[in-house]
Amino acid sequence: xxxxxxxxxxxxxxxxxxxxxxxxxxxxxxxxxxxxxxxxxxxxxxxxxxxxxxxxxxxxxxxxxxxxxxxxxxxxxxxxxxxxxxxxxxxxxxxxxxxxxxxxxxxxxxxxxxxxxxxxxxxxxxxxxxxxxxxxxxxxxxxxxxxxxxxxxxxxxxxxxxxxxxxxxxxxxxxxxxxxxxxxxxxxxxxxxxxxxxxxxxxxxxxxxxxxxxxxxxxxxxxxxxxxxxxxxxxxxxxxxxxxxxxxxxxxxxxxxxxxxxxxxxxxxxxxxxxxxxxxxxxxxxxxxxxxxxxxxxxxxxxxxxxxxxxxxxxxx
Amino acid sequence: xxxxxxxxxxxxxxxxxxxxxxxxxxxxxxxxxxxxxxxxxxxxxxxxxxxxxxxxxxxxxxxxxxxxxxxxxxxxxxxxxxxxxxxxxxxxxxxxxxxxxxxxxxxxxxxxxxxxxxxxxxxxxxxxxxxxxxxxxxxxxxxxxxxxxxxxxxxxxxxxxxxxxxxxxxxxxxxxxxxxxxxxxxxxxxxxxxxxxxxxxxxxxxxxxxxxxxxxxxxxxxxxxxxxxxxxxxxxxxxxxxxxxxxxxxxxxxxxxxxxxxxxxxxxxxxxxxxxxxxxxxxxxxxxxxxxxxxxxxxxxxxxxxxxxxxxxxxxxxxxxxxxxxxxxxxxxxxxxxxxxxxxxxxxxxxxxxxxxxxxxxxxxxxxxxxxxxxxxxxxxxxxxx
Numbered sequence: 240x241x242x243x244x245x246x247x248x249x250x251x252x253x254x255x256x257x258x259x260x261x262x263x264x265x266x267x268x269x270x271x272x273x274x275x276x277x278x279x280x281x282x283x284x285x286x287x288x289x290x291x292x293x294x295x296x297x298x299x300x301x302x303x304x305x306x307x308x309x310x311x312x313x314x315x316x317x318x319x320x321x322x323x324x325x326x327x328x329x330x331x332x333x334x335x336x337x338x339x340x341x342x343x344x345x346x347x348x349x350x351x352x353x354x355x356x357x358x359x360x361x362x363x364x365x366x367x368x369x370x371x372x373x374x375x376x377x378x379x380x381x382x383x384x385x386x387x388x389x390x391x392x393x394x395x396x397x398x399x400x401x402x403x404x405x406x407x408x409x410x411x412x413x414x415x416x417x418x419x420x421x422x423x424x425x426x427x428x429x430x431x432x433x434x435x436x437x438x439x440x441x442x443x444x445x446x447x448x449x450x451x452x453x454x455x456x457x458x459x460x461x462x463x464x465x466x467x468x469x470x471x472x473x474x475x476x477x478x479x480x481x482x483x484x485x486x487x488x489x490x491x492x493x494x495x496x497x498x499x500x501x502x503x504x505x506x507x508x509x510x511x512x513x514x515x516x517x518x519x520x521x522x523x524x525x526x527x528x529x530x531x532x533x534x535x536x537x538x539x540x541x542x543x544x545x546x547x548x549x550x551x552x553x554x555x556x
Numbered sequence: 557x558x559x560x561x562x563x564x565x566x567x568x569x570x571x572x573x574x575x576x577x578x579x580x581x582x583x584x585x586x587x588x589x590x591x592x593x594x595x596x597x598x599x600x601x602x603x604x605x606x607x608x609x610x611x612x613x614x615x616x617x618x619x620x621x622x623x624x625x626x627x628x629x630x631x632x633x634x635x636x637x638x639x640x641x642x643x644x645x646x647x648x649x650x651x652x653x654x655x656x657x658x659x660x661x662x663x664x665x666x667x668x669x670x671x672x673x674x675x676x677x678x679x680x681x682x683x684x685x686x687x688x689x690x691x692x693x694x695x696x697x698x699x700x701x702x703x704x705x706x707x708x709x710x711x712x713x714x715x716x717x718x719x720x721x722x723x724x725x726x727x728x729x730x731x732x733x734x735x736x737x738x739x740x741x742x743x744x745x746x747x748x749x750x751x752x753x754x755x756x757x758x759x760x761x762x763x764x765x766x767x768x769x770x771x772x773x774x775x776x777x778x779x780x781x782x783x784x785x786x787x788x789x790x791x792x793x794x795x796x797x798x799x800x801x802x803x804x805x806x807x808x809x810x811x812x813x814x815x816x817x818x819x820x821x822x823x824x825x826x827x828x829x830x831x832x833x834x835x836x837x838x839x840x841x842x843x844x845x846x847x848x849x850x851x852x853x854x855x856x857x858x859x860x861x862x863x864x865x866x867x868x869x870x871x872x873x874x875x876x877x878x879x880x881x882x883x884x885x886x887x888x889x890x891x892x893x894x895x896x897x898x899x900x901x902x903x904x905x906x907x908x909x910x911x912x913x914x915x916x917x918x919x920x921x922x923x924x925x926x927x928x929x930x931x932x933x934x935x936x937x938x939x940x941x942x
Contacts, residue, residue: 393595394588395614397642415643419595420617423651430652430675430703508651508674511702511725511748513773532799533771536668536696536719543799 272339274369280380280389283367285320285344291362291386293346298323301448304441305476305484306493308501310347311414312402313363314356317436318344327458329467331474332519335437343368343434349402361400364416365389368426368434375432377422393419428506435501439467440476440518476518492518514545583610590616599623605661607633611640616648621656628661631685631713639665645695650676659683665690669697670714678706688716691739691795696720698740701727709735718796720745721762724752726775732757741796742767742805743787746816748775751940758786763794763807765829770815770839771801772851778817779940782824787811789828794876804847806831806876810868813855815839820859820939826868826890831879833868833890834860841894841915845881857899861933865890865908885922887911893929901931 277283280290287294295301299320307315320342321327328336337343345366351359362382369376380389381396395418401411417424426432439455446454455473458464467473477485479494500517502509507517512533515525524530527545583606593603594616605628615638628634638647645668650656652675659682663670670686673679681699688694698714698721701707705728712735714721721737723745724730730749736758737743743759745767746752759765765787770777787810796802805812808830813819815838826833836858839851869888872879882888889909893900902910904926912929914921 394591413642418591418614418617420619420649420651423619424617427651427675511773513771531801533773533801534696534725535799536797 272372274340274342274371276369276376276378276391278391280365280367283320283342285318285342290365290388291360296320299344301446302442302454303444303447304436304497305444306441306479306497308435308497311412312404312410313347313349313414314360316346316348319437320344321463326462327464329439329464331439333438334434335439335442335464337370337434337437339370339372341370343437349400351401352403353405354403354407361402362386362389363398363400363414368432375426375434377419377426377432379416379419379422381416392416395419395421424508425501427502427508436497438476440474441497443470443473443475444478492516583608586610587612587614594618597621597624601625602627605629605634605636609635609637611637612647613640613642615641615644615646617651618649618653618656619651621650621653623655624653625657625659626661627657627659630660631662631683634661635664636661637664638667641667645669646672648672649674650679652676654678656680657682661685662687664688666695667693668695669700670695670717671699672697673699673701673704673707675702676704676707679704680708680710681712682708683711684709685713685715686717686721687714691716691718694718696796696800697723698737699723701725701730703727705729707731709733711735713737714743715739717741719800719802720767723747724749726773727752731755736760737762739792741792741794741800741802743790745769745802746777746780747771748773748777750776750779752780753783753940754781754785755783756785758788759790759810760786760788761792762790763792763796763809764802764805764812765790765810765826767802767805767812768814768816768819769801769812770817770851770853770855772839776817777815778819780816780819781936781940782811782819782821783936784822785824787824787826787829787833791828791830804842804845804877806879808832808872808875808879809835811835813837813858814842815851815853815855817855818857818939819855820861820933820936821863822859822861822933822936823863825864825866827864827866829868830871830873831869831882831888832872832892833863833865835878835882835892836900837878837894841913842878844915844920845877847877855894857939858893859901859933859939860891861901861903863904863908865904869909885913885920887913887922889924891926900929901933902926902929903931903933 285299287296293316299318301318322340325338347364348360348362350356365380367378379392381392382389395416397413397415400414403409442454449457456470459467477490477493479490495516496518504515504517514527520526530545599622602625607629647663647666647670649672654677657680662685664687686698694716696719698717701724703726707730710733714737717740720742721740725747727749730752732754734756738761740762742764743762747769768780791808794807809832810826810829811834813836838854868890872883872888889911891910893912910926912923
């Protein structure tokens with residue numbers, strides 16, 4: 240007994256001292272909530288087993304969007320990790336408000352054959368958006384040839400990719416993983432880093448993982464979204480290439496919203512163009528109808544107007 | 557494993573020293589070294605750019621940097637060449653940066669814009685040159701400041717821009733001093749910016765020396781002082797794309813002011829412009845010139861004081877809608893004024909050739925009488941509120 244105490248007492252003493260030191264310098268909420276940036280995607284524990292199998296770990300769920308941004312033909316798989324018990328605040332028009340500690344994950348990959356989209360996947364990069372106490376932080380991870388893990392990159396890199404398209408034609412190109420500083424090229428609202436696709440209208444659809452259930456309804460049922468009205472009252476972005484989801488005009492506006500409106504909106508990085516293609520825009524002049532281009536430079540290619548209705552060949556767009 | 561930026565800084569520095577020593581004069585690998593340094597740069601640090609020509613394959617993007625200095629060996633010595641840029645078109649961008657100094661380098665042959673400042677605060681550019689060798693492929697903007705506050709451009713140069721050598725758009729508190737712009741469509745353009753001072757600059761051999769333009773967007777263009785500049789022979793053929801607003805401005809104009817408010821132009825040398833030394837216009841008058849515009853904003857509170865004029869408006873060649881209009885109304889001269897604008901104050905030498913155009917419907921009336929505009933000018937600081 241005496242021997243045990245001889246060893247135990249110093250240990251207990253040290254533990255008590257540590258507790259006192261900790262009590263003297265308590266962690267601030269910001270330190271407590273911060274998600275540390277890791278060197279590899281595997282360090283976050285976002286997936287079970289091989290990352291490339293994309294099986295979400297506990298607390299991570301997959302989501303899909305109605306109309307995706309075109310990213311050099313890449314396939315994309317999207318996930319959200321929420322801290323235990325955390326909630327997402329519903330918003331009918333703006334971005335859904337994710338809690339501090341949330342991580343949005345997006346894999347970029349190319350199936351060898353686009354007719355077999357689940358086989359022989361070549362991963363290029365995985366991007367994370369982490370909701371830190373002070374705002375969103377963007378991190379980019381590049382995959383290497385071993386296709387086991389992805390490593391944090393600040394500078395970006397290029398890598399060759401090849402694929403066979405749905406019509407059987409072979410393609411190849413140099414894929415560019417952008418440097419971190421370029422994230423704000425798109426993820427910017429008046430200088431603040433923000434997510435882009437996390438809106439109710441984008442998530443209002445059946446999910447790849449939940450083909451029989453609307454993604455938002457699933458989140459509502461699991462208590463993650465609590466303040467959402469009935470799903471019939473939630474706005475829905477059409478799927479640009481699915482005529483059953485909207486007429487040509489609304490599907491065109493959906494495509495323009497996602498592919499152009501991220502920057503071309505009153506608070507985006509292209510706001511000086513005064514040419515706004517976000518889904519909320521209703522002013523015909525701001526939508527570019529018979530509007531002269533501003534700050535388009537040579538991109539305007541000597542054409543006079545942003546958009547001329549009914550004349551897809553003559554305006555700049 | 558925890559991400560430890562300090563170890564990266566150290567490693568990058570060692571790499572930098574090694575490669576810099578090994579490749580001095582060639583600089584072929586400088587891009588990689590510089591990108592690595594940039595990705596870990598911290599407040600208070602200075603990055604140096606060696607002398608010589610350094611080719612860049614990717615644009616330089618700097619986001620969120622605070623209190624850093626990037627120093628080259630001088631605009632004639634440290635040259636970053638973007639002719640072979642592989643993606644995007646812009647050479648260099650600062651976004652959401654503050655208290656940054658960039659000095660002593662040249663940015664050459666960017667496929668699109670040279671140096672863009674977006675959502676920045678307190679940026680100093682000193683001894684920086686943006687240039688294009690070939691104007692058939694040149695980018696639109698040399699230094700392009702957007703939505704930024706507190707921008708100082710001193711001792712810089714821009715040459716060959718297809719829209720403007722220097723431009724401030726939706727900015728506040730901007731100073732251009734002792735800088736030069738040449739062979740560009742517009743030397744310095746101020747578009748929907750407030751509290752701007754252009755002082756001691758040389759604008760020579762552009763299509764338009766300085767343009768102050770209220771573009772049709774919801775942001776004012778006002779409180780601008782143009783003081784003590786040399787604005788000479790800006791008769792370069794306008795080579796902006798046809799779609800560009802600037803294409804309609806033509807060429808041969810020293811200072812063009814469209815729908816700007818509270819502007820003082822004082823103690824400048826303005827000489828040798830084919831069409832006009834200074835042309836004050838408003839969007840409604842542009843519409844009467846056949847220039848398409850949707851803006852109704854008028855120019856107002858204009859002051860022209862103690863400028864030196866020589867040989868302006870002697871050879872209007874009728875290029876662009878503006879030139880055609882002025883030539884057809886015999887309105888070329890030192891100061892051309894669209895008198896639909898309220899408040900115009902002139903205190904110039906009697907030899908100043910003045911034309912006031914009254915563009916009221918239905919006709920256009922011309923007067924060369926300056927007397928009714930003579931007044932006591934306001935102190936500069938009351939006008940620019942800087």
